[in-house]
Amino acid sequence: MVKDHSHFDRGNSNDANKKEFSYNLENVNAYREKRTLALASVFASVGLAATKLVIGYSTNSLGILSEAMHAGLDVIAALMTLYAIRIVIRPPDVRFTFGYAKVESLSSLIAIILLFTVAGWIFYEGLDRILFKNTQPEITIFSFVIMTISIVVDLWRSKVLYRAARRYGSQALEADALHFKADMFSSSIVIVGLVFVLVFHIPNADAFAALIVAAMIIYTSLGLGRRTIDVLLDKAPKGMNHLLLESISGLDGVSKAHDIRIRNMGSAMSVDLHIEVPRTSTHDRAHRIATNVENRIREVMPNCDVLVHVDAIETSTETLTDRIRLIAAETDGIKNVHSIYLSRIIEPRSKKSSRHDAISMETKSHELGTSDSLTHHEFNANASSFHLHLYLDLQVNRKLDLKTAHDITESFEQRIKAEIHQVKDITTHIEIESTEEADVMGVEKKASGSYTENIRNLSMQINRVIDCKDIGIVEVNNEQHITLTIVIKAKEGEEVTSIEEAHKISTDVQEIIIKETGASRVVVHSEPL
Incomplete structure (x- = not known):
């Protein structure tokens, strides 16, 4: 971000x-x-x-x-x-x-x-x-x-x-x-x-x-x-401010330009301005946006020195997941968050109903929308009369002790509740980060033909998997990781397979291979027929 x-x-x-x-x-x-x-x-x-x-x-x-x-x-x-x-x-x-x-x-x-x-x-x-x-x-x-x-x-x-x-x-x-x-x-x-x-x-x-x-x-x-x-006295050349705004308007990623300062420096000109970009943009994307602004200005004013200051702003297209990830990125100690979803808390109306009964966002998307699709502004408009329960997985450094990791999680949850007022309950699953620099270097092993054939047969047992190839065995910290590619055919009468269906099939392949081989991790790449 x-x-x-x-x-x-x-x-x-x-x-x-x-x-x-x-x-x-x-x-x-x-x-x-x-x-x-x-x-x-x-x-x-x-x-x-x-x-x-x-x-x-x-x-x-x-x-x-x-x-x-x-x-x-x-x-x-x-x-x-x-x-x-x-x-x-x-x-x-x-x-x-x-x-x-x-x-x-x-x-x-x-x-x-x-x-x-x-x-x-x-x-x-x-x-x-x-x-x-x-x-x-x-x-x-x-x-x-x-x-x-x-x-x-x-x-x-x-x-x-x-x-x-x-x-x-x-x-x-x-x-x-x-x-x-x-x-x-x-x-x-x-x-x-x-x-x-x-x-x-x-x-x-x-x-x-x-x-x-x-x-x-x-x-x-x-x-x-x-x-x-x-x-x-650094007076801006007449009409240059309007010309500059006109030249950069409509550039991809630029929401607005402001605080433009132009002055003559001998035979050249100096331009200093602010541009607003979505705060969900990565630093690399923000840099490329600023570079595009510089290049466009130099097309209009060839002999000039340009300084672009990037302001990260909240936009109307920002989703709840975006806001949660932004808070996580600004919380020291959190490496990553994933598997984010929300449910609506049903307020008790009778003794039979429980205050903590929740309806999954997936089943009530027509009422509220998922955290990935619902923007923050839409959320505020629709969610003023109910509360939400947030579920997510949070990754921290594996060298931390439980108390330190819990304190980091508590700080993260408090900030979410302070900034997203409708979130009342949060359930956080703490995980260790699996991509530490010292752990990512594995060693590829040569597996026997019968072992790879067994993996291939296990994969083919899953419905709609018609081929399994590129099987690899990698040893990482004395643990066995398996990588493979599966080919998935579409349902009868359909031309394409949705990504949701492909993910479910890949998960089934992972589970059966882990159960039968004892591997610590299985990475499945899926391809359409």
């Missing part, structure tokens, strides 16, 4: 190693490409910033000076991006168990803060020139040349970086791409301002162009800032 636990992988190690190698190779290739682009961005930003600064001071153009400041900020942002890319490649460790993927988002956030700072300075200087100063910028051919070169370089950088950002899910590269795209438009606005100063002799046109540049910086930074903060 499965208890509440988290899913753990135990797949083929060779497949896991191949996947890990492929994943590491992809990471290395991505790192190399991102590092090359970041380095190229640094060098281009340094060259443009230095050139704009020299020309801006020499011409006294606030538009070009604002572009120089902006380009200088791009140098800092590109350096932070380069550093972030170097950090992100590191694998998770004991300090940062989820890895370093969010360093890129942090780098992007710092760059955005610097952009707002520069935009504030440009606004201040532009308003100061418009309202309080009368500054006449000097327009030269170099002013137009450097701004044109800046537009071409920024156009190339924004396209290349944006493409890489989309491919690898890098917010740091996306921040750089947006910066350079903004630079491209702002450079165009500066050129327009310079044209107005040169042609129409409007000295403040350059300052107005600078204000427009600052506004564009703020506008483009707000969008990226919102997305960056969403990642840092």
